[in-house]
Amino acid sequence: MLASSPCFPTTSSSRSPLLLSSILILLSLPLFFLLAPRVLPPRTLPAIPASDELDDLALFRRATLASPDVRLLGSPGRRTSPPPKVAFLFLTNSDISFAPLWERFFRGHAGFFNVYVHADPTASIVSPGGVFHGRFIPAKPTQRASPTLISAARRLLAAALLDDPANAFFALVSQHCVPIHSFRFVYRAVFDAATAADRGRRPRYRSFIEILSGEPGLWDRYVARGDQVMLPEVSFDQFRVGSQFFVLTRRHAVAVVRDRRLWKKFRMPCLKSKEDSCYPEEHYFPTLLSMQDPAGCTGYTLTRVNWTGSVGGHPHTYRPGEVTAELVRNLRRSNGTYSYLFARKFSPDCLDPLMELSDSVILRD
Structure with missing residues (x-):
């Protein structure tokens, strides 16, 4: 009896720490789930703030309701008041270094174009004046x-x-873009393409936007937000890729700002593990227009980019020593x-050599 009695406290003491540990784990679970998002690295890249989404929704609704019937717009050579215009949409996060070249490009063509600038408000961007004065939109x-x-x-299109x-055509360009033809050539090129295609009928302008399928790495980009996230709105065989820079017709600009269905998928942030495959701006516009009006798109971009030797998703950047008349002529082809x-x-720093070529080559067709 005496020999066996010490067994009771020994067994009790061995169970108590185990029981206590189980209770502490259960009590700490809610605290873990509360603090985990702050402690663990984020699973996705940053999302668009809800306040920005609400502001955009109101803007896009106004733009959709205010847009007239584009079929009433005239074409070059047909008397209209005012003539159809090209809206140049500058998307930038730094100063517009080539403003003097663009000034020379636009000179003498007032009434045939408009300029709009979306400048990242986190960067200290100064308006270069001239045609850019007063043309910065809320960004x-x-x-x-x-x-x-x-x-x-989309904000630029809505504005x-x-x-x-x-505004009949909407050309998206960046601060690193330059014209390689005269304004007269550009204006006739976008409008005459529609007129020639329609062979004398009322012109139905077409958008110049690159639309590609079957490209290498397309599947990785499709699942950048998750394996099944794009379904059912966008299946993989509907997913397209193309240049970020385009020239859209007015009806397609309206379609873009009116869209809610595809946007609810593309606005979702990419997984952090898929950051290297996350280029939503190269997919949203070609996918949307390919699904809605493929016959209304040429499938081509009008902006030349050199991807030879690209680094980190950036194309080749031309330096002053590369800027020659021969380069401009090659870029046009x-x-x-x-x-x-x-x-x-x-x-x-390519501005000076480009300005030297502006009158003799770039703006001389």
């Missing part, structure tokens, strides 16, 4: 590997739709139906 921050670049382009019902009208990417 939100943008960043790579983020749908914020799509939002910025241009609201500002002038004569295309294997497709249409000549290139713009080119990128140029470093800011």
Whole structure:
């Protein structure tokens, strides 16, 4: 009896720590789930703030309701008041270094174009004046590997739709883009393409936007937000890729700002593990227009980009020593139906050699 009695406290003491540990684990679970998002690294890249989404929704609704019937717009050679215009949409996160070249490009063509600038408010960007004076629209921050670049382009389209019902084409360019033809050439190129295609009928303008399928790495980009996230709105066989820079018709600009169905998918942030495959701005516009009106798109971009030797998703950047008359002529050439009208990417210090070529080469067709 005496020999066996010590067994009771020994067994009790061995069970108590185990029981206590179990109770502590159960009690700590709610605290773990509460603090985990702050302690563990985020699973996705930053999302668009809800306040930005609400502001955009109101803007896009106004632009959609205010847009007139684009079929009433005239074409070059047909008397209209005012004539149809090209809206140039500058998307930038730094100073517009090539403003003097663009000034020379626009000179003498007032009444045939409008300028709009979306400048990232987190950067200290100074208006260069001239045609850019008073043309900066309310902007939100943008960043790579983020749908914020799509939002910025949509804001530019909405602002241009609201500002002038004569805007018939909408050309998206960046601070690194330069014209490689005269304004007269550019204007005739976008309008005459529609007129020639319609063979004398009322012109139905077409958008110049690159739309590609079956490209290498497309599946990785499709699942950048998750394996099944894009379904059912966008199946993989509907997923497209193309240049971020385009020239859209007015009806397609309206379609973009009106869209809610595809946007609810593309606005979702990419998984952090898929950051290297996250380029939503290269997919949203070609996918949307390919699904809605493929016959209304040429399938070509009018902006020439050199991807030879690209680094980190950035194309080749031209330096002053590369800027020659021969380079400009080569950049114009295309294997497709249409000549290139713009080119990128140029470093800011290319301004002087480009200005030297402006009258003799760039703006002389």
